[in-house]
Amino acid sequence: MHELSLAENILEIVEAExxxxxxxxxxxxxxxxxxxxxxxxxxxRLAMESVCEGTCAAEAAVEIDAEPRIVTCRRCGATMPGDVGPAACASCGSIDLELAGSSGLDIVSLEVD
Amino acid sequence: MAKLPLGRNVRGRNDETAAENRRRFAEARLCAVNLLSSPGSGKTSLLERTAERMKDRWRILVIDGDVETERDAQRLRAAGLEAIQIQTHGACHLNAMMIAEQVATVDPAAFDLLLIENIGNLVCPSNYDLGESSRVVVASTTEGDDKPIKYPEAYHTADLCVLNKVDLLPYLPFDVAAFEAGVRRVKADMPVLHTSCTTGAGLEAWCAWLDGQVRATRGEPGKS
Known part of the structure; x- marks a missing residue:
């Protein structure tokens, strides 16, 4: 549900630009x-549709490049996709795994006229 | 059609206000702790028990976030703490602006410890910096032991994990080792404290941790 407040933040930044x-x-x-x-x-996307209605971004396509979650094995260094989280390292079987990734959300660019 | 590169942080206004809050807290030597959890993990009970043990040692202010009602703040006032209730009326997390607004109504230097009880939600509050000096995620044994890997954002950003309601472990299928392995995966080396607000187990360790946070903020050495 915080997507709604994020959509409002995005529109604020777009309007300021x-x-x-x-x-x-x-x-x-x-x-x-x-x-x-x-x-x-x-x-x-749904929140953007509702927040941007009647604004300069009403018709804008929202493209989201979502970085994948990656799990790294602390024992052998192997990396694997970490969406739900594997129980053990696919390569060496260790359960000593580490999830990494950024918590950021950025507007990379706008296409405008 | 023109392409405008922006590179702007969507949570920029929150993050700037959080930095301002952090500066004010540091100036007032006020230790601010943000507590995150699912609804019903026992955050308010933990704060009531904390009040019993710490209110004579430190001057404590609680900012309590809920979607509706003043109930939690009333409970904490009854426990002898000064408490401000924020009702978000629908919003699923506290943000730095809400905290700034409430902190402006008090003298931050009149307190040693600010405990912020966030909205019970493991998703949305995780990515909103409030300007706190440390963040605690409270889990409970009545939830699944796979919560850390299901809600990694909340655990990844925390400095301490409290596993509450451990008095119920004999009656539940909760696997403590699996829970702790999940915590380690999301945040290496995060300490996990086991507590029960019913039996009082682990509350000394929890208060000692808080005590250390307050002393560090005040630039005092920890107890030997």
């Missing part, structure tokens, strides 16, 4: 979501 750079419409909003950003891309 519009004031400074004088564009009239936003076609694409490109975002990067860190693996530990806690973002549900679908919920964020």
């Amino acid at each position: 519009r004031a400074g750079r004088r564009f009239s419409r936003v076609h694409v909003i490109r975002l990067r979501a860190g693996a530990l950003s806690g973002i549900d891309p679908e919920a964020l």
